[in-house]
Amino acid sequence: PHPMRVLVLHGRLARAGGADQWLLAHLHRLGRRHDVLVAAEHVDPTVAAGPFRVVRVRGLDRRGLRRSGAARALRALEALLDDHPHDVILAHNLVDPDLLDRIAATGRAALVVQDHRFFCPGPGKVLPDGAPCAELPGPACAACLPDAAYRERVTALTRRRAAAARRMAAVVVLSSWMAAELAAAGIPDATVVPPFVEDLPEVPPVRPPRHHLFVGRLAEHKGVAVAVAAAGRLRRPPARLVVAGDGPLRDLVGGRAGVEPVGWVGREELGRLLAGAASLWMPGTWAEPFGISALEALLAGVPVIATPTGGLADWLEAGARFVPVGDAAALAEAADDLAAHPAAARRLGEAGRARVRERFRPEAVAPRLEAVLEAVALGPPPRPG
Numbered sequence: 001p002h003p004m005r006v007l008v009l010h011g012r013l014a015r016a017g018g019a020d021q022w023l024l025a026h027l028h029r030l031g032r033r034h035d036v037l038v039a040a041e042h043v044d045p046t047v048a049a050g051p052f053r054v055v056r057v058r059g060l061d062r063r064g065l066r067r068s069g070a071a072r073a074l075r076a077l078e079a080l081l082d083d084h085p086h087d088v089i090l091a092h093n094l095v096d097p098d099l100l101d102r103i104a105a106t107g108r109a110a111l112v113v114q115d116h117r118f119f120c121p122g123p124g125k126v127l128p129d130g131a132p133c134a135e136l137p138g139p140a141c142a143a144c145l146p147d148a149a150y151r152e153r154v155t156a157l158t159r160r161r162a163a164a165a166r167r168m169a170a171v172v173v174l175s176s177w178m179a180a181e182l183a184a185a186g187i188p189d190a191t192v193v194p195p196f197v198e199d200l201p202e203v204p205p206v207r208p209p210r211h212h213l214f215v216g217r218l219a220e221h222k223g224v225a226v227a228v229a230a231a232g233r234l235r236r237p238p239a240r241l242v243v244a245g246d247g248p249l250r251d252l253v254g255g256r257a258g259v260e261p262v263g264w265v266g267r268e269e270l271g272r273l274l275a276g277a278a279s280l281w282m283p284g285t286w287a288e289p290f291g292i293s294a295l296e297a298l299l300a301g302v303p304v305i306a307t308p309t310g311g312l313a314d315w316l317e318a319g320a321r322f323v324p325v326g327d328a329a330a331l332a333e334a335a336d337d338l339a340a341h342p343a344a345a346r347r348l349g350e351a352g353r354a355r356v357r358e359r360f361r362p363e364a365v366a367p368r369l370e371a372v373l374e375a376v377a378l379g380p381p382p383r384p385g
Contacts, residue, residue: 003034003035004035004087004377005037005085005086005087006035006037006090007039007086007088007090008027008038008062008295009039009089009090009091009094009099010023010025010039010093011040011060012040012041012042012043012044012061013038013042013044013047013054014265014328015046015047016217016246016264018292018293019092019114019115021292022112022114023092024050025198025231025289025362025366026366026369027052027361028050029366030369030373031051031052035083036040036051036052036053036262037052037086037335038053038055039060040054040056040057040086041056041057041060042054042056044345045156046272052099055080055084058073059072059073059074059076060076060077060099062095062157062365063095063096063117064095064096064098064157064160065098065157068208070096070098073097074102076101079142081106084285085261086108087108087377088109088110088373089103089108089109090108090373090375091103091109091111092321093112093113093115095117097157097160097161097164100165101164101167103166104169105133107380108376108379110169110170110171110373110376111172112171112172112174113165113171113172113182113190114174114289115289116161116287118162118165118185118187119162119181119184119185120133120158121137121155122141122144123144123221123285123286124286124287125310126285126286126287127143127144128144130285130324130325130326133259136184137155138155139157141215143368162186162187163184165187167185170370170372171189171191172193172369173190173191173192173380174192174193174194174195174289174290174311175192175194175290175310175311175314176314177287177289177310177314178190178192178289178311179192179314187192191368191372192198192368193368193372194359194360195202195290195292195364196295196361196362196364196365196366197299197360198362199269199299199378200267200271200274200296200299201268201271202271203272203275204275205276206275207239207342208237208278208342209239209339210240211229211240211260211274211276212231212242212279212280212335213241213242213244213273213281213297214236214243214244214280215244215280215293215296215297216282217245217246217247218243218245218246218248219248219249220249221284221286222247222283222284222285222286223281223282223283223326224249224252224253225252226326226327226328227241227243227283228241228252228253228256228259228282230331230332231256231258231259232256232257233328233329234335234336235332236336236340237339238278238339239258240258240259240260241258242263242273243259243260243262244262245264246263248363256304267377274296274297274300275300277297277300278302278339278345279302279303279304279338279345280288280297280302280303280305281304281305281306281322281335282305282306282307282312283305283307283325283328283331284306285307285326287309287311288307288309288312288317290312290315291311291316292311293357294306294312294320297352297358298319298349298352298355298356299353299356299357301349301350301353303319303320303321303338303345303348303352304319304321305320305322305331305338306321306323307323308322308323309325315359318354319355319356321337321338350363
């Protein structure tokens with residue numbers, strides 16, 4: 001690819017979740033070959049320096065529900081575009097339709113959609129009973145959003161986001177499930193660029209394993225309450241769940257028998273936790289867009305127990321056991337079964353490791369995003385006005 005000036009627009013540059021990991025991994029690859037400037041409203045001090053520059057711009061973290069500050073955010077964006085010449089824009093997970101409209105108008109923008117806010121105004125394409133939702137934004141959303149006034153506002157916002165996405169030069173998603181959901185919402189031809197994983201620090205596996213493991217944001221949709229309930233039902237050693245992450249449900253995790261919260265962890269500590277894990281739990285109650293922590297677990301040979309929703313069911317066909325959404329008893333039973341049959345669990349983990357090495361290594365994935373950006377940069381010039 002030819003060297004490009006890449007302007008990356010992002011609300012909050014951090015290491016707090018899978019979306020952040022996806023972006024940072026690609027930034028470190030892109031910055032070695034291209035001139036990359038990252039503009040973000042918030043920059044977490046835990047983000048290590050990389051082969052890219054960072055500037056702070058107010059307003060990029062807007063959600064679009066409040067009108068206050070909209071004009072100021074647009075002025076800041078205009079100044080940024082004027083002050084920093086660029087060949088292509090990578091807009092990562094921005095959701096304010098006013099900003100999206102302006103970015104799309106450049107004719108040189110690729111939008112990365114990491115979650116459901118372009119096609120679902122509710123809790124992530126899952127109905128209150130845990131069943132998948134196949135409806136477009138509209139009257140059916142009353143099942144999840146009973147307040148009519150709020151439902152009308154957020155549904156209109158979702159539609160505006162989708163309309164802005166349709167005007168982008170390119171749209172990028174992490175799984176074919178996400179691409180299909182966008183297509184159903186009238187945003188066709190999204191390019192799938194999944195996460196990639198690099199080897200964690202080498203840590204010899206602990207035998208027998210010491211714990212099961214949950215990694216992720218401590219939020220309701222991640223199934224934290226289901227995981228805590230399942231930990232209390234474990235009957236075979238290791239009857240302990242280590243929870244790595246932080247978020248609004250941290251108090252639910254703390255002080256529970258059989259549950260050890262350790263907060264956010266770096267790659268070295270994650271490697272140690274995986275080395276001692278009998279399984280990784282992903283009991284989300286929403287339709288997970290991808291599920292990056294499963295990649296890291298499988299690369300370490302650790303089998304995954306997950307709910308078959310969204311992007312997880314899209315790719316996690318090797319190395320996993322699936323359990324119904326919200327079923328703590330089924331989750332505990334699957335974990336106990338893996339603990340009771342360590343040889344079978346190791347075979348399951350090895351099958352997952354082989355699939356990850358085949359499909360999700362940097363050299364197989366990173367060039368896909370680079371190709372999208374080059375195609376946008378070399379595309380037809382934007383129309384005047």
